[in-house]
Every structure is written in C-alpha cells, then in structure tokens.
Amino acid sequence: MATEAGHGESPTDYIVHHLTHLKVGSGFWTFHVDTLLISASLAVIVGALLVSAARVKSQGAPRGLRAFVEWVYEFVDGNVADIYHGNRAFLVALGMTLFTWVVGMNAMDLLPLDLPGSVAGLFGAEYFRVVPTADLNGTVAMALVVFVLIIGYSIRAKGIGGYLHEWIAAPFGSNPLMWIPNIFLNAVELIAKPVSLSMRLFGNMYAGEILFMLIALLGMAFAVSVGGIALFIGQVIFGAAWAVFHILIVLLQAYIFMVLPVVYISMAEEHH
Amino acid sequence: MTINATFIGQIIVFLILLWVIAKYVTPAMAAEIDARNRKIADGLAAAEKGQKDLAEATTRADAIVREARERAKQIEDQAARRSNEAVEAAKQIAQTESARIVSAAREEASSETNRARDQLRKEFGTLVVTGAARLLEREVDAKTHAQLLDKLADEIARG
Numbered sequence: 001m002a003t004e005a006g007h008g009e010s011p012t013d014y015i016v017h018h019l020t021h022l023k024v025g026s027g028f029w030t031f032h033v034d035t036l037l038i039s040a041s042l043a044v045i046v047g048a049l050l051v052s053a054a055r056v057k058s059q060g061a062p063r064g065l066r067a068f069v070e071w072v073y074e075f076v077d078g079n080v081a082d083i084y085h086g087n088r089a090f091l092v093a094l095g096m097t098l099f100t101w102v103v104g105m106n107a108m109d110l111l112p113l114d115l116p117g118s119v120a121g122l123f124g125a126e127y128f129r130v131v132p133t134a135d136l137n138g139t140v141a142m143a144l145v146v147f148v149l150i151i152g153y154s155i156r157a158k159g160i161g162g163y164l165h166e167w168i169a170a171p172f173g174s175n176p177l178m179w180i181p182n183i184f185l186n187a188v189e190l191i192a193k194p195v196s197l198s199m200r201l202f203g204n205m206y207a208g209e210i211l212f213m214l215i216a217l218l219g220m221a222f223a224v225s226v227g228g229i230a231l232f233i234g235q236v237i238f239g240a241a242w243a244v245f246h247i248l249i250v251l252l253q254a255y256i257f258m259v260l261p262v263v264y265i266s267m268a269e270e271h272h
Numbered sequence: 273m274t275i276n277a278t279f280i281g282q283i284i285v286f287l288i289l290l291w292v293i294a295k296y297v298t299p300a301m302a303a304e305i306d307a308r309n310r311k312i313a314d315g316l317a318a319a320e321k322g323q324k325d326l327a328e329a330t331t332r333a334d335a336i337v338r339e340a341r342e343r344a345k346q347i348e349d350q351a352a353r354r355s356n357e358a359v360e361a362a363k364q365i366a367q368t369e370s371a372r373i374v375s376a377a378r379e380e381a382s383s384e385t386n387r388a389r390d391q392l393r394k395e396f397g398t399l400v401v402t403g404a405a406r407l408l409e410r411e412v413d414a415k416t417h418a419q420l421l422d423k424l425a426d427e428i429a430r431g
Contacts, residue, residue, distance in 0.1 A: 030276040039282060043289040050293060054300040073301045089302065093294035101289055132282070136275055141282030145290075 011217050018113070018213055020127040021135065022120065032135055034120070039132035042104040050100065072100065079259055084266045091262050094149070098142065099258040105132045106205055106250035110243055113212050133253075134205040136198065143194035146261040150193065154268035162271075193264050197257065204253050208246050215239045397425035 021032040053069035056062070062070050076095040080088050108116075108131045120128035132138040155163045165174075167186050172178040219235035401421055 025277065028276055030274075030278070031281060032276070032278040035278055036281045036285070040285045043285050047289050047292045050297040054297045057304075069297075070301065070305065073298065074305070077302075089298065090294060092302070093298040094290060096298055097286070097290045097293045100293075101286070135278065137278035138282050140275060141279040142286055144279070145283060145286055 011220070014217065014220065015210070015213050017127065018117070018209075019129070021129050022125050022127045032129075032137060034125075034128045034130065035132045035135040035138055038108060038130055039101075039105055039138060042108075042132070043101060046100045046104050050096070072096070076258060080262050083259070083262045086269070091265065095258045095262055098261065099254050102133060102142075102201070102254040102257050103250060105138065106254055108132070109134070109205060109208050109212065109246060109250065113216050129209075131205055131209055133201050134209045136202050139198035139202040140194075142257070143198035146197060146264065147190075147194040149261070150190070150264050150268045153265045157269040158271060166271075193260075197260055197264075201253050201257050204249055208242075208249060211242055212239070212246075215242060393428050394425065397428040400424070400428065 022034040023030050024033055025031050049065065050069055053066045056066040061067075073092075073096060076099055077088075077092050080091050080095050084091055111130055116130035117128045129135065151163075154166075158166065168174065168179045168182050170182060171185065172182050215235055215238045218231045218238065221231050401424070
C-alpha cells in the first residue's frame with residue numbers, strides 16, 4: 001500500500017506525518033482542508049450519481065447505475081422500514097445520505113497510502129489525510145446532526161411539555177426526589193448516542209489507517225535497510241489481506257452508521 | 273484527534289447532501305419503485321386472471337366437444353337404425369313380391385295344365401266317338417246321337 005516514503009524518515013516521523021492534517025487557521029478556528037475537500041468532493045460525486053440515477057425514467061427493468069442505486073435504496077428503505085413504523089420518507093433520505101457518503105469516505109482508506117499525499121505534495125501541501133471519517137470532526141459532524149434530529153423527533157412526537165416532563169419523570173417516576181437522578185440518567189443516555197456513534201466510526205477508520213501505515217513500514221524497512229526481500233513480500237501480503245478485510249469494515253461501519261440513527265430516532269419517539 | 277471548526281464545515285456539507293438526496297433522490301425513487309411494484313402486481317393479477325379464464329374456456333370447450341360427440345353418436349345410431357329398418361322393409365316387400373310372383377306363376381301353370389287336360393279330354397272324346405263309329409261301321413248320326421255324344425264327351429271331360 002505504500003509507495004516510497006521520504007528517505008531518512010524514521011517510522012515515527014512517517015506515521016506522525018501521515019496523521020497530520022492539512023490545516024488553515026489557528027485554535028478552535030482551525031480548518032482541516034484535507035477533510036473538508038475530500039468529504040465535499042465525495043458529497044458532490046455521491047449526490048451527482050444519485051441524482052442522475054434518480055432522473056432516469058426507466059419504463060421496464062432498471063439497468064446500470066439506476067439498478068445499482070435502486071438496489072442501495074431498497075436496502076436502506078428495507079432497513080428503515082424494519083425499525084421505524086411511521087412516515088419514513090425523511091429517515092430513508094437520512095439513511096441513504098449517511099450510508100452512501102460514509103461508504104465513499106471510508107473507501108478513501110483503500111487508496112494507496114502515500115498516493116494522495118504525493119499528489120497533494122505536487123500542489124505544495126505538506127500534509128494530506130485522505131479519510132474524512134478518520135478525522136473526529138467528520139464523524140462528530142454527522143453525529144451532531146443526528147443528535148439534533150433525535151431531540152427534534154422526540155419533541156415532535158411528545159410535544160415540548162411531554163419531552164421536558166420525560167427529562168424529570170423517566171425512568172424513575174415523577175417523585176421530586178427522583179428529578180435529579182432522572183435528569184442525570186437522561187443526559188447520559190442522550191449524550192452517549194452521538195458520542196458512541198461518532199467514536200465508533202472514527203475509531204474503526206483511524207485504526208484501519210494506522211494498520212495500513214504499519215504495514216507500509218514493513219516495505220520501508222526493506223527500502224532503507226538490508227531487512228531482506230521477506231519484508232517486502234510481507235508488506236504485499238499483509239497489505240492485500242488488510243485491504244480485502246477493510247472492504248468489509250468500510251461497508252459494515254457505514255451500515256452501522258446508517259442503522260443506529262434510525263434506531264435512536266425510533267426510540268426517541270417512544271413514550272416512557 | 274482534535275475537535276475544531278472543521279466539524280462546522282462538515283455539518284454544512286452533510287446538510288447540503290442530505291437536502292439534495294431528500295429532495296431529488298428518495299422521493300423520485302420511492303414514487304417510481306412504488307409505481308413499478310404496482311405495475312408488476314397488476315401484471316401478475318392479470319396473468320392469474322388470464323390463466324383462470326383459460327381454464328374456464330378449456331372446461332367449456334371440453335363440455336362442448338363432449339356434447340357434440342354424444343350428438344354425433346346419437347345421429348349415427350339413428351342412421352343405423354333407420355337403414356336397418358329400410359333394409360328390413362325392402363326385404364319384406366321383396367319377399368311379398370316374390371311370393372306373389374311365385375303364386376301367380378303357379379296359378380298360371382295349373383290353369384295351363386287344366387286347359388291342356390280339358391283339350392286332351394275333348395280330343396280324346398272325339399277320338400273315342402270316331403273310334404266307336406268305325407267300330408260300329410256306321411256313321412253315328414251326330415244329330416240323333418248328339419245328346420248321347422255330348423253326355424259321353426262330358427263324362428270324359430269330367431274325367
């Protein structure tokens with residue numbers, strides 16, 4: 001997975017280099033240009049593919065891109081329908097967005113590790129991380145939107161009064177003594193959802209990225225020392241094996257990120 | 273691993289993509305897939321109906337064929353019966369006719385025989401009279417003995 005790394009670089013330098021974002025700004029107002037650029041490009045690509053597929057007016061059996069997008073749509077629709085029993089039109093759109101976009105972002109992990117950085121280097125960028133979902137900002141952004149949707153759906157189902165009442169009255173009952181424990185537990189429950197959602201995806205993709213780097217270091221050891229041809233072969237074998245396995249993780253994590261928000265929203269509408 | 277303003281940009285990108293998909297992708301997909309599913313269901317229903325109609329028509333056709341066969345058999349039987357009757361009638365007529373012809377022939381033959389016999393007797397009578405006259409060597413006077421002769425001839429003729 002790795003092309004030649006800079007000579008004279010230590011393994012630590014190599015990994016740190018690959019984990020450093022291309023940034024502008026400072027303090028909180030720092031922007032990861034690589035994350036934003038890649039995720040926005042993928043959003044454009046995914047959006048363009050989906051919209052062009054949706055515009056096809058197929059009279060008979062769908063073909064090509066249209067058939068593929070319909071397959072994805074029916075997969076998402078089926079999953080949402082199993083979980084949420086109500087008007088699911090918006091949730092299907094949400095699931096579709098999350099699934100396709102996250103698959104695209106996760107799949108960036110399968111690009112040759114040093115290729116994006118090298119290309120970015122041609123444009124004068126010193127650092128470039130190509131997997132937006134291995135950036136906590138990328139996953140937190142989606143989790144925050146889901147967080148707002150959870151609260152919004154809950155209020156819509158119960159009314160603002162009912163929603164606030166649930167904060168103090170569930171799950172231990174409406175005894176004033178239980179208000180504080182209730183609020184505490186509800187806060188934990190509510191916060192845990194976006195945190196676990198974002199951390200799970202981030203952790204998986206970050207770990208996958210690191211593993212690709214470690215595998216790449218095998219080949220680097222061959223390149224800079226007399227480690228032997230075995231290391232190079234090891235890099236090829238492990239790199240290929242991890243890449244194949246990673247395809248599974250790419251899809252699985254995207255699937256989880258599609259299903260869990262729907263589950264959370266479905267739970268948020270339930271009355272306690 | 274730091275949270276910074278990047279996530280705000282990510283939220284904006286996410287919301288734009290979500291809006292595009294919710295507006296232009298999923299409703300169109302849902303509408304068309306629903307329409308297609310309905311069309312397929314209609315097609316299946318129509319096929320089922322067609323099959324049922326076919327089965328019904330087959331049953332009806334079978335009944336008609338069976339009935340026709342029965343009628344044909346009836347007609348055949350009737351024709352056979354009629355032809356038998358005709359043959360029988362013809363036979364009857366032929367028999368009657370032949371009997372009539374035979375009896376007529378027989379009658380004619382017997383009358384012919386009788387006539388021949390009468391003539392023979394008559395001739396025999398004449399012969400006897402002639403013979404007797406020659407025997408008596410005298411002419412029997414036909415006039416005087418006419419009564420006698422006639423009686424004799426009559427007796428002969430009567431046999």
